Amino acid sequence: MQASFKKLTLLVFHQQRQQITEMLQKIGVLHIEFNKDFHSEAIDILEQNKNRLVKTIDIIEAHESKKTIKSDKAQEPVNCAVNDVLDLKHRMDANILQKESLLKDKLQRIPWGDFDLSKIQRLRASGIKVKLCIATKKEYDTYDFGSLIHRLVQITSNQVYFVVIGKPEKPIPFESVKVPERTLSELIKSEETLQKENEKIQQEIASYSSCLTHLKAELTNLENQLAFAMVQGSYHEHQKGSILSLKGWFPSETEPDLIQYLKTEQLSYAIEAPNPENDVPVKLKNNRYSKLFEPITKIFELPNYYEWDPTPLIAVFYPIMFAYCLGDAGYGLIFFAASLIGWFGFLKHTKSLALMGMILGLMTTVMGLVKSGSVFGIPTNSEQSELFQMLGKYVLIPDDRDFMFNAFNVALMIGVVQIFLGIFVSIYNKLRYDHYTKAISQIGKLLIVKGLIWIFLADMQEIATLQHFGMLRNILLIGGVLLVLFFHDMEQALPARAASGLLPLFFIFTGVLGDVLSYVRLFALGVASSVLGLVVNQIGMQIMENSWWGLLIGVVFLLFGHTLNFCIAVLGSFVHPLRLTFVEFYNNAQFKGGGKAYQPFKKQPIES
Secondary structure, eight states: OBOOEEEEEEEEEGGGHHHHHHHHHHHOOOEEOOOTTOOOHHHHHHHHHHHHHHHHHHHHHHHGGGOOSOOOOTTSOHHHHHHHHHHHHHHHHHHHHHHHHHHHHHHHHGGGOSOOHHHHHHHHHTTOOEEEEEEOHHHHHHOOOTTOEEEEEEEOSSOEEEEEESOOSSOOOSEEEOOOSSOHHHHHHHHHHHHHHHHHHHHHHHGGGGGHHHHHHHHHHHHHHHHHHHHHTTOEEETTTTEEEEEEEEEGGGHHHHHHHHHHTTOEEEEEOOOTTSOOOBOBOOOHHHHTTHHHHHHHOBOOTTSOOOHHHHHHHHHHHHHHHHOOHHHHHHHHHHHHHHHHTTTTTOHHHHHHHHHHHHHHHHHHHHBSOEETTEETTOSSOHHHHHHGGGOOBOSOTTSTTOHHHHHHHHHHHHHHHHHHHHHHHHHHHSOHHHHHHHHHHHHHHHHHHHHIIIIISOOHHHHTTHHHHHHHHHHHHHHHHHHSOTTSOHHHHHHHTHHHHHHHHHHHHHHHHHTHHHHHHHHHHHHHHHHHHHHHHHHHTSOHHHHHHHHHHHHHHHHHHHHHHHHHHHHHHHHIIIIIIHHHTTOOOOBOBOOOOOOOOOOO
């Protein structure tokens, strides 16, 4: 769901600009319509300082773990800390570039060994040429060097490295290498020196972690100043600048308090309801459970103000599809445990993500028991344990192809239900935010989809009850086709509309089949996860049968195999439900997106 908004227009005298801006920042509910064409030197300076500060904080946090000693940097002025850290990072980057250059030279020098360069210099001083050459073994063996002195340095599988000393009468037809200016040992020593210097620089950067709180407080202060300056430049001038106006958006639920405040300050204002031409901000407003899945909605795009928020449906379908893909009760318990640990550890600052992970883990555990039945790749229909025999009784979605609600068909049913709901969402959006005539073609699409699903269930699945109502099914199909043909584009004349309606019909008939079949990936990924787990178990058990060391190797193999399978399965379970949501569901819901998040102009608290 979304919060409703209204538009506020303020009229003030130019002398009140500073006072009114401070008042709006104190209220903290108005989403200002910024003047994108406004620029000033003060704003440019603030943005530059903010960018430098953000970069400094990122650098310190990246090296914070390398802190080895206590430091007294906490009281250092912000500007000094920023300049010092950025300078240290610049030195470190320069050392890294130099080290890469040394590494390249070292790799070229390794085949030649660590010879004494002073000897080559003495020969050159005497007028004797020295060349380092590379050739194939056949070329080297067959070439006539004549009076030239040549010495092998190294022979590899396909190349010969050798030195030619003397004054050749004709050019030597081999690849030559420039004589280095430094020996191999000198290059290695320089590389080690740079490495030690960088380690020292990293520790010095880490010593500034004690002033992170101070730097972040200054960053918040800069952001407040920048927002204030942007609002100052967003006033529109009237009457030669004597009268100013400012526009912004506020949630409708805050209207009584806002009006009372404006009246107290004796300000002139106008409040309007939004219209489709307005760029209204978006504030998602969901219950506690659905709110956990708002980050998934935001991965793609926020819905715009004039469409229904799909988050509640994502909150229902995403856990089901995730669990269907992961498909193993044991892996679900591991995912739940990892999320629980994250609640107290690495996700303690984003506990909503940890809670969502726990929900996904529990859903996977349940799905792993009721669908096919698998615990760490062990089928629950196994007769090896009474516990597994008991768990096997809870399998409601077996792999039995003769059972209608088998794992394959249920995956398709999930897709059908989600596609139906997507079409319902598009009809709702047309009726509420557009015109009822725009919804008629979508109703036609709904009837067509119903008819096609009816054909699948009655003919392919051989459901006798549905086969007796073939006339009703034909009426749905014909009625849907007519609605799409004659109402898909009401701006066209009737003959042109009917002719151009063939293309939407083609996309509906072909698209429904493709969309529904896309949900087979839920079944396929679940099967792949379970089968790979089963294979890992079989190989591990065979390894264990040999001896005591086989037992040790088998345990290591089981841990490694299941860890790898778990990571791959989790990645697929995360990505593919997103794909089904953002492509199949969003396409049928005619999701437009493009909403911009509600960002009220208010003073952010500065943490000390």
